[in-house]
Amino acid sequence: MSIAALPRTVRTFARLRVIAQVLSKHGFGHFVERLQLSRYLPSADWLRREKPVEEPEVDPLEAIGARLVRVCEELGPTFIKLGQIASTRPDIFPPQILTALEKLQDDVSPFAAEVARDIFEDDTGITVTKAFKTFTAEPFASGSIAQVHRAVTHDDRQVVVKIKRPGIDQMIQLDMYVLQWMAERAEALFPELRPFRPRMIIEEFAQTIRRELDFINEASATSRFYEAFKDDPNIDTPEVCWELTGASVVTLEYMSGLHLKDALAKADGKSLTPGEMAISRKELARNLSECFLKQFFELGFFHADPHPGNMLVRPPSGVVLFDFGMIGRIDDELVGRLVISIVAIVRKEIDVLIDVLADLGALGRNTDRLALAGDLRQMLEKYYGLPLHRLDLVVIFRELIDTVRRNDVTLPRDFVALFKSLATVSGVVLQIDPELNLLELLQPKISKLLRERFSPNRLLRAFGLSAWHLFSIVRDAPRFIRDTMRGMGRGQFQINIRHENLDHLASELDRSSNRIAFAMLVASTIIGSTMLLSMESDVPVFGVPIRYLGFVGYAITFVMAGGLLIAILRSGKLS
Template sequence: MSRFGFDGLRQINRLREVLGVLARYGFGELVQQLRLGRFLPSWARKGPERARGLTTAERVRRVCEELGPSFIKIGQILSTRPDLLPPDWIEELSNLQGRLPPIEFADIEEELRAAWGDEGWHRLARFDREPMATASIAQVHRGTLDTGEEVAVKVRRPGIQGQVEVDLRILKRLAQLAADHITELAHHDPVQIAEEFSESFRAELDLTQEGRNLERFRENFRNRREVRFPEVHWEYTRETVLVTELIDGPMALTPPEELDELGYDRHRLARVGARAFLKMIIQDGFFHADPHPSNVIFPEPDRVCFIDCGMVGRLRPELREQLLGLLLALIERNSEEAVDAFLSIGRAPADLDRDQLLLHAERFIERYHSVRLENLQLGEILLEFVRLIRAHHITLPPDLALLAKALITVEGLGQVLDPEFDMVSEAEPYLRAVMRARYRPDQMARRMLGRVEAGGAETQAIYRDFRSALRRLGQGTPIQFEFRQLRSLEQELDRASNRIAFALVVAALVIGSAQLVVAGAGPEVYGLPMFGLVGFGVAAFFGLWLIVAISRSGRL
């Protein structure tokens, strides 16, 4: 094992290849910053001969394409993370198709025989040798079962899993080196981002996971005739093969005039697709994270089908509620509530300047002050606010960035289908329904119970920590306590206790005076007991004095 943490001949050779391609496209300085110059092959030290005339984003895309399927997929995942990259990078990486050659048919047949055995292979009455689609992870062919049903057969690239594991190990080690040696990248926690990429990538490699995603979508939309997801044939589906019903029809990237000629209702299709996506987000908390036009099919003039469900996002109920509060705050232009909502969603650094963040949020919201509600772009607003929050080094759940990108894609698709499409109007009924449900007595009771349970769990954790400390003390293990600013704490406690005691005296005077007035004891003035009036006067004087003292301290 080298002192850089790379072991194995295969990893060393692949690392040299990765670094060489980076240097060839003008990223040699980055390689040196990572302290990996010694691994550069000699041919890569001649200079960036392929970088001339290209933007940085274009060079990154070329690097991904040249390094093959693993890095193409990493680039595609990066294109769904607008919280990490600027808009021009997102746009460039969104075009990353890889230009990969089709997998040889002999390799496809071998993969299918390995997954099904000879008997399963012969159950296919027909299998097209030419692929319908070729991607970085898999290839799709049209087939026919012996029952006569037409199916889509998705086959994983042979040998890709081993290559992916090598590349992911290299990626994670590069992320660690970036965190150690490049300050401007360390703020973004590259190690955590690499872990998120690895998890997402591995999930997509297992085609049975995509099958389970499809099943869940079908269950969520079982009562929505206008929305379809392909049915999975589980008897044929394996980790390397996914077989689903074949959905025919024009894709969403079909030019609008062609859809008109075919008799498709573009106005309705835009709203069906948007409402389906809003349901995924707001009601189900489980959404298609890559709804670009080639993953949306129109099987009938008024129906929408989503395919390629390998990449999905999940929103926990509490995250959905926080996100709802954020969207409402942005729509209502309430910067204070928007910042509070984001801070409850993300993880803020210890040195966060909240006043500076609030100032930036106010400026951000002010830009939309004169924009009419129906002209607001929810996806763009959410995306820009995510970028603003990331600029303050607040860590956000990756699914939130996926949501922002997917929401922009759906909004854009809706406006291509219908130029008058308005996402806010489509979202309003869902938001109102959620708000009504949010304040139902049973929902409020459920949230209260959840808070009580969370509080109980925290109390138990504190109790366990306390018992652990006592046990360590009993075993003779020294425990060090550190008290910071103890003097100022004593002064604050002393001041607070004095005010509490003073307030109790005032309250006692008020109660005693009230009893004297009710009892009518002592001499009277204007028909009221004098002692009671004097008591009220003294209580009012001292109460007013207490209020003035507190307000002067600035901590009312």
């Protein structure tokens, strides 16, 4: 994508200028230079040279992560969200950068309550006074995309009202244009960045941020969880008030409970007030485990961010889940690949496991299958024979991610989200009840899944579907060959060649030719001015002797030459 593909507006180029300034400020000036963004910097090259960033003696990747965090925080909501999404891809980024990005916070100042009321009324068509008995003007949470207010409906239901920040759609849309252009340029011009898949990261981010901006998506996901667990006495999720929900407003049932840290302090009867129920660690850990295993293996969708901040505890062992902004989905095909992978791991069929990764499109251009097979075999042999209660899913997940990243393997987003969610839940469960082993609960679920996947009816149905595909290929092949031959006979056969980076070469050639023409014009003006000054005749032109026009020519030449020199210096290509 060339710069011409960007919307040619003042706002677009102003935003490019801000991005270039912030990147240069925080030590990424080389990135600005290679992306050809230096032209948008306001100062001359010698004034904007990247200054060494004063950093303590730390790991270079940690320093880069810290600088990336500062860049995202300074560039605003879109880049903060981008950093948060990137922090969920441990298969792409090293752990030092992930640790830094996980610290990104999007707490911002709230907007006025009057504006929030207007947005609610415009989106739902109902006035705030008609919808609620009370509506708290001061929000109890404020983020870069929305802020949340407490309210009570006329039927005395306590609810929370999430209202989108005004103007955020336009701001993020502008940033997405710029980010998509920068990602394509970075992948084309930075060979060392290709393993990090910048285009893929931005495409995933674009999908995620569009879903997050439309609150109907979040309301729908919340409703699906509510329907799935409404009959479970141990699991609570908020109910959606659909009549008070729209694209910019979502109204949910208010959920009360104890934060996990406070609940564990009250476990086993400790720190209890009179009349307060004790927390049962064992039952709480089991309920939480069963809740997520049901999501992974039965529902086909799961909470992709199950950290302790997104759950509450209700004594004695109830679990409250909320904040369904990040949802993972497991379709039938992905479940099938997962089952085959498990069978391959159990049977030590590393080649089958690598074939599954290839079918998922996870292998990169630089993946060495032999090296990948050796690393996977070495990792699996480490854990063979180890009792189930000794297996740590968090450690295994980190080692697996390190292996795939080292071998240029990029797993599907939902695949990574599944493993990360499972590892996170395992860590929380271990914190609640160190004696509970999640793998012991996981084993019967996997066994049931394997039986269902390889049942005679399932295999017969898969065989019938494959036979139909084969029949379609045989049926359509003669017609396809005939149409191809006819096209070739009519001269309609074409070979399309796609070039990379030639647009940059053409742009540089245009710029060079323009400078040469400009320099020739300057030189000719100097020659003409000199000839005028050397004339002996004092023929007047507009009442001024003609030779004095040579001084005017010199002045114009000085301005033109100065502009050309500044342009060359700003390009950083003086030599």
